[in-house]
Amino acid sequence: MTEKRDGRWVAVALLWWVCFFNYADRQAIFSVFPLLSRDLHLGPYQLGFVGSAFMWMYAVTGPIAGRLCDRFSRKWIIVIALTLWSLVTGATAFVHTLTPLIVLRTLSGLGEAFYFPAALSLLADYHGPDTRSRALAFHQSGVYVGTVAGGGLAAWIAERSGWHQSFAFFGAGGLVLAVILALYLRQPHMRNTVKRMPETLNLEKQLFRLAQNQRAQLLVCIFIGANFVASCFLTWLPTFLYQRWHLNVASAGLQSTIYVQVASILGVLLGGVLADRMSRKRRGGRMRTQAIGLFVGAPFLLLFGGASALSLVIFALIGFGLAKGIYDSNIWASLYDTVSEEERGFAAGLMNSLGWIGGGLAPLYVAGLSKRLGMAHALGNTGWLYLLLGLLMALLASRFARFNQ
Template identity: 25%
Template structure:
């Protein structure tokens, strides 16, 4: 009997989740120029508003990972989608800095479990030799969606205002939350999956069965009781610290593009708002290409017998070094070259985003969600720090120091993978 391919259908659902997830993160970036004028926000205040999502999102990653380990993706993801989408709709009715800051905090809080859930779904549905590709495909949703939908978002704002932009993007998430609940199932609960596919996934390292406890031992796997020693375990590994720091660097570049990038084009480079929407899509397409290329090359190297360490780390280190090319935009006033340097840098950042594969490879088998939560927490500290730092670096109207700062993060991340991440083996 040939294995079914239900896992790809489940991956497509996660892909759409990621598209919506990032629409509701970046709608503020599209709205920022008009919104900051209407609400009379200074560059520093705008930096704080951009960072508000990250405060809640980052600091709730560890609880989010614990929740992902304890509750099933079907119900938990539906709850998250619906709640963060309701908050997004409410952002269309704000009248000041405080209300907007609070609602962005709430958006981050309700989105916090999303990536630990994504990783749990992929760990459950895919064997090891397909996992980097699967991660690359679902993570590409954040770039494909933004590449093709950023011009749409700018048009919505042009005709419906920034208020209509928030209402429209939030409504999409409300509808999709219901669809996710109706369609998603775990491997053992899906009626369409056959035993051959389950055996293929499990023999290749996929993990979807709860382990039976030994006499006198606590149960393992999803749903187990959390202990402080679990947290100590995922914070005490030098290798994990290496990927944590690397993820902070990757996210530093990402959060520039998710927050300040449209404002950089409009206010600091003088581009027309609608034209900027089309140009802004180019780096996102480049990041998507880098991500997909990295994922497929990495998996191919594994299948050809290359060591896991070399196959997984090489694209990430190369991508982080390439992301430093963003500094090149400081040395030209030509719009085409500016977009070229930004796209090249984001291509490199995209290559490095297969780093989620290390959560599946390195984390203790019963702590995939918790490890993913810590990994995402460390990485998303960048969503707090980077927008605020850029706001202060650019407060006098000069954006060059901000781009140097982003480039330096790429060097930090590459150094972390080179010098801290050693032999790749499960903690």
Template identity: 25%
Template sequence: MNQRTRVRWIIALLMWAAIAINYLDRTILSAAAPTLMKEFHISPIEMGVVMSAFFWTYMLFQIPAGWFADRVGQRLSLGLAVTWWSIATALTVVCRGVTSLVFVRVLLGIGESGAYPSNAGVTAKWFPDKERARVSAIFDSGSKVGTALAMPLVVWMLTAFGWETPFIVAGLIGLVWVVIWWAYYRDPEKHKYVNQEELNYIREGQTKKEGIDNVQPMKWYELLKYRNIQAMCVGFFMLNYAIYFFITWFPTYLVEERGMQLMKMGYVSMIPPLAGLVAELFAGWFSDYLYMKGLSLTLARKINLVGGMLLATSIAFAGLVDSAVWSVVLLSVSYAGLTFAACAIWSLPGDVAPRNMTSVVGGIQNCVSNMGGILGPIVTGFLISTTHSFIPALLVSGAATLIGALTYAFWLGKIEPINPTGPHVNRLSSTAKA
């Protein structure tokens, strides 16, 4: 017997790189925000609107992006998405005020909406069930690398060369990734570097065989009738509300609330994402380990989901301590908790979706969750302007994570694929037990 190839892990690396670039591009603005606010005389409320503008289209296009990915394949959908958002990132250099910044961020949101739904679909096609949490952790960890690397690199580039430079460089990096993706990616059955042993390993380890055909057993909107889909959306909304504080307002918090200079802020802002990176990679291995040791899939996922969200409530206390060091420690613990839950969150679409609908389930979940991305920056900006403090905003984020923990603990039912032709065990009326 030939030794099994490991092409699926190269695919995982490419997915990781796509998400790292995705978050690099969306995070540049938050790193540059203090500079842009001074140069263009932008108020905190106006900057909150600019930061949230990305999420208007990012949210609205999640479901269409997921549907498109399932229909035409993730090779085209993800390649097109990265091309679009890379161009939008580079176009930021022509902005000269609130209106133009909002317009470019809206364009960026359209492109970036295709990333996570496409990656969820690729994971369902390329990996057996027992590796799903690890792969989800790997590709989602790109968001932490992108966020962590953005701050010191962007701050260095904008101080050395001007604020326009990091936007141009990030756009070029994305276009290079597209060339590599288009040349290398194919579905498992069509990939020239996959041998039969690896293909058998993938397909024999899947509860449902994703991507062999393109038959979808139901309309996308029918998924909304199911209890687990509803709980996934609400729980992820609560996580995103908290995590987007780090992506949008965290650099400003360090500068204005904790009095850090720009370069110091750039380095300190790396700490929570790096803590999250370590936590997520461990969490992905941990969830798969529990499942392979005989724990039910439901418990293997819920331990991550509930435990991580409870840990994340530490964000509420970060503004109450006098020490900047302890504030960063608490925020790092919170970020680690959020990422501990995140790998399970991105395993759920593959766990519960009907055949050939993983990308659209990922899109539905991400659509609702990113309403938190819209509300979070605006609410935070409003609270800062009215109270002249970050403390109320951090308390609200802590409350959101607690609600998320309760949602995953009690609303989310048994984790299994939705079977449209069988008993509707996953619907809201279900009495399925965790």
């Protein structure tokens, strides 16, 4: 127990940086879409498929990743995964045609899919119910900082040195971090590891138990919808600002991420603290916190779709980012409230997988709907989906609290 307590925040800090590169590497390509379109002669649907290829491979690999992290050392799964996707990111610097770009994006999805199930399961072992939401929320903030770096820094490098250099920079940084993790990351020694092993080997039993868990199923459905909305903005917002408001590539890459992600950092930290307090008073507090985030985010998304001035667009993005952070802060903590300890890795991997199937449809959805309604309305109409998801989450929180009284 002493070892766990002494190292639990060190583990959060180290994994925060891995989370940073996980999202910086995936966001970097979206910020240079205008340059890829020009240099490789790619249309909207081709660019959309580049984004979807990553997400669909990420989705397919998720359950396998979750299962493996329940069986093997999560530390080494993280180190190997980071090394793989960093090598792939660096190799993207040498791409000159569409086909190898799609292949490398697919391989990047393969590598990155192994990170979150292993990292979240490891952090859940380090942190009990008293600190779990805060720990996972702080770790989640790495998503937002990494997205800003991937969007802003990659575009800035691309304008000055070419988009190829952006991928070389992030790939090299990830490889350095992999060495640091191999030396300093520790995995807590769980006394029940041997006892857990037979259940982790029984895939049919795990699937059956999750199939009977209606609360976990509804959390997954809500996550699919929320991830769809997030993927719409991650993929196309840089291009929207570049085309609609005539910003240069560097400015569009930065502004497409910084407002949403900085606000999300505040939201995720607020949501983590709020959820820990609410969950001590009543069961379902984490889910109630998520419902608040979805309800708050819906009107800001609708405002974005009808905004006639850049200042209103920015205001809407800040509001959406704050609300998104509140929801995101408890994605995994809420799931862990509904599944047993031995199912954490598999459940997180499956949830992540299904969520990115929905996310993989988002780039193509925006590419198609933009031709009829314009990109602003294609993005802004996702507010109606956020409202529906908020209603479902509030219902789930209420049922969860009554069931566990």
